[in-house]
Amino acid sequence: MRNEHTYKIGLEWKGKLTTDKRNRLRYERIYELNFDNKPSLMGSADATFHGDDSLYNPEEMLLCALSSCYMMSFFYLCSLKNIEIVGYSDEPIGMIKVNPNGSGQFEEVTLQPSICIKHKDAKEIEVIFNEAHDYCFIARSCNFNINHAPKIDYY
Template sequence: MRNLHEYKIGITWKGSIDVSKNYRYDKTYELEFENKPNIVGSADATFHGDKDLYNPEEMLLSALASCYMMSFFYLCSKQKIKIDSYYDSPVGFLKVNPNGSGQFEKVMLQPVIKTSCKDTVLLYELFSKAEDYCFIARSCNFIIKHNPIIN
């Protein structure tokens, strides 16, 4: 029997439509989470959204980078390795097709990891292995590269 977990959110469109401008939609929405603050988002400004709000592409990068980090921490904990600090600045590359559709083609994770562990070979192996444990990475259909700096 599989161990299946269920996740739920609410999403409400908060925008409007301007029929005088060829049915241009305001793409503002609000994400609702049980017992957590809501998040207001929009399309990326490139796609006629609000540049001051979170967009789905940023949230996908956030989900991937944070899940990958937690998977790495899980593997480190099994080896009793203490991580002192971790900072990542992931970059995603989105291709827009001529018909207006698109997809992420690649994401580059670039964490800077500080630890007193001297076995850098093991740390690089654990970071690479984290992709096999990261729920989000395992669900993506694009290339995920990583270039950790461990010191």
């Protein structure tokens, strides 16, 4: 396996330039994400930040990337220990702090997976889930706290 991988997308602004009541420029915050050999995805800023709430926003997509990468890292570790997972879902929650100048950042994310396992110790599953942080490419790239609140059931 190679040690380096490159990922590439295309982003094209699809919004309009308008002016407000004070004649200040306003950019409609709609864009299209393009991927090789995959469907395009329309996005916008969150409605709180003058975007279209019917489209995906970057904050949601960050949660998607983190949650799915964590899941795949967890599955990898379970496969090494021959642990059978029969169900997995997650409802991550991210908290953003907006600064007085309008900038902002994620302060923390809490992953809340519901994990259904077959004949194993729940404590061991929690340990493995916590270890997934060290394998998750997205988590290792984040500079905010990532908390875990897994709920474990048996099949």
